[in-house]
Amino acid sequence: MNKFIYLTGLNHRTAEVDIRERYALTNVEDMELGIMSECPVREVMVLSTCNRVELLCVSEHSPESDVDVLGCMRAYWAERCGGQPEELAEHTYNYEGISAVRHLFMVGASLDSLVMGEPQILGQLKDAYRRAVDNNTARVIINRLLHKSFSVAKRVRTETAVASSAVSISFAAVELARKIFGSFQGKTAMLVGAGEMAELAATHLLRNGVERLIIANRTLSRAKALSATLGGEPIPIENLMDRLPEADIVISSTGSPTAVIRAKEMQKVLKRRKHRSMFFIDIAVPRDIDPDVNALDNVYLYDIDDLKEVVEENMAQRQDEAVKARALVDNETSAFEHWLQTLDLQPTIVDLLGKAEDVARKELSKTLRRIGDVDESTREALECLVLSVSHKVLHEPVCYLKRRTREEGVADTVIDTARRFFNLDNDCIPPEAHAERRSRDSCECREDEFGLSNDLNDH
Incomplete structure (x- = not known):
């Protein structure tokens, strides 16, 4: 996969209030568009609150390459605020790859907040995502990442008591x-x-x-x-x-x-x-x-x-519950890492054929129970038949995926849509996680975007 996630930011732990004020961002929309224009990134979202500023991006350049993606974002950030990149770098934290994913899940679940369990940060994160969607700077990976962060936050609230007691x-x-x-x-x-x-x-x-x-x-x-x-x-x-x-x-x-x-x-x-x-x-x-x-x-x-x-008693209770919450975040982070790996086409084809074969074998088993005992050669012939049908039914979809993923700039979108369409990840994103407005690259696919309206002619 040639997509890499980066996150840089500062918060109440890394910067005093005067530094946070100096590097606070007001016009977030222009900031996102500016990063897209000035830095080597394909997606970007900016979160700016009174206690934190975070820049999340997706780039084609790996951390091992000669391109300093994080450095470019910090330089642009410092320039927008009239500051110095060196000063800003002293107060920022930086995450790459799956570490950035885990950090965002922790933020959304309010496990990284000044007051652990407070609900405001999730609303602020949703607002930041909606702005990025409206700006068309949030696409396949940030879409999926933010939807999943909302889902993780909901699980933390419902499956742990990390936010159930007053701590102010x-x-x-x-x-x-x-x-x-x-x-x-x-x-x-x-x-x-x-x-x-x-x-x-x-x-x-x-x-x-x-x-x-x-x-x-x-x-x-x-x-x-x-x-x-x-x-x-x-x-x-x-x-x-x-x-x-x-x-x-x-x-x-x-x-x-x-x-x-x-x-x-x-x-x-x-x-x-x-x-x-x-x-x-x-x-x-x-x-x-x-x-x-x-x-x-x-x-x-x-x-x-x-x-x-x-407050002290409740804070101690929250700390105990936070252990459970962090374990939940770790599990969800691993699941997201698996999804990132499936954005290559071959794992998706394997998963697609494997799911079809599983369905075929289950239906065959039901049929054999209804018709009674058959000899081994008949059973093998029926199994060969149902597997052959499942493969032939998927032949055109697989060919379509191969054609579309060779087109520049659409591979991730097409693969992600295919995995959702066939529910290959067994993952259901809650309806409330979706933004009220979606860009053309949102996870809700449209015919003109993926060429489905021309599907019958695309042979």
């Missing part, structure tokens, strides 16, 4: 609240103060179905600005105790040096609520909520240390 302070708070209330339907949340973590926790709550949000802050203009973003109701903090009985969930993160919610005041609040449960998340340091509040009936109070313990 804000999300841990939401998960604890869910355990108490079960459902957030009809619930009201209140922010006391407008700190970053409290805002993030409120965002999680709203996404999970909290119906109302009240924002109390010393600076009312800040409460109004945050309300405009989150869709809440701003109130001055002086009205806190009057409005507190409306809240089922309270997230507090003020800069007050003393408690703003005390146990004595809470007794009045609970009486007005008819002792319905309340959940408090105190993210402030020093604490906003008197610890004695937790001793009241139907009140659940968690501070920042409680949440950190939950």
Whole structure:
């Protein structure tokens, strides 16, 4: 196979934030087209997020050749960002061949993320793939590789618990609240103060179905600005105790040096609520909520240390599950390596004939069971007949494959389509893995692309 996969990139582990900012890519579409024009590659896809930038490409030049594919991509990348290739090279990682495949599977499955198991990276990877498809820079190999990466990510999510527990302070708070209330339907949340973590926790709550949000802050203009973003109701903090009985969930993160919610005041609040449960998340340091509040009936109070313990415990559980996930990725990487090897025509012909022979023998076995015992010579004659028919039926398809793969630039596409058409890899890609829009080189074949409309005349 004369197609080689390369990947170069930087992330939160290899580069500080100032380097990541300097080499971040905004106009990804132009970047992909520029690499296709300036570098010796046939396919390219660029992934750019706040924590990573990765350039994936397919080239006809092997790592052992005199052509430095990775160096060319890094040089173009540095030039686009006004930087130096030497500086960029100090902060990048580089993968070739099947190592690049495994790395991409790890990224898609969120096993290489800053927060392992977070779901955002998969969506970002899908967006990057769609852009490459629209740009016509993703073709047979990147198409297959990205489809498979989506499938691997789905298997990791469904077959392991690597993403099942909260590993951020804000999300841990939401998960604890869910355990108490079960459902957030009809619930009201209140922010006391407008700190970053409290805002993030409120965002999680709203996404999970909290119906109302009240924002109390010393600076009312800040409460109004945050309300405009989150869709809440701003109130001055002086009205806190009057409005507190409306809240089922309270997230507090003020800069007050003393408690703003005390146990004595809470007794009045609970009486007005008819002792319905309340959940408090105190993210402030020093604490906003008197610890004695937790001793009241139907009140659940968690501070920042409680949440950190939950996060650390969940992170340890994720690390255990990550071992299973990595083993799954390794198996899928081996399967993709096998598929790459089948992009040569001869293995596909062998697999095609072998599948036909297997079907013929199975059907013969069924027939012999129905008609009863036959002598050995008759059985051999019938086997010869069914194998001969299977070979003759495939004669024209095999000749067609040989003709088309001699044409420049279409061999990989034709072979890949044949393997999919006859399901030679016993591989089913989930429908949701496909991009909403497909280029003319997408895995969904079209008549004009492969010449199938002229098939009857192509003898």
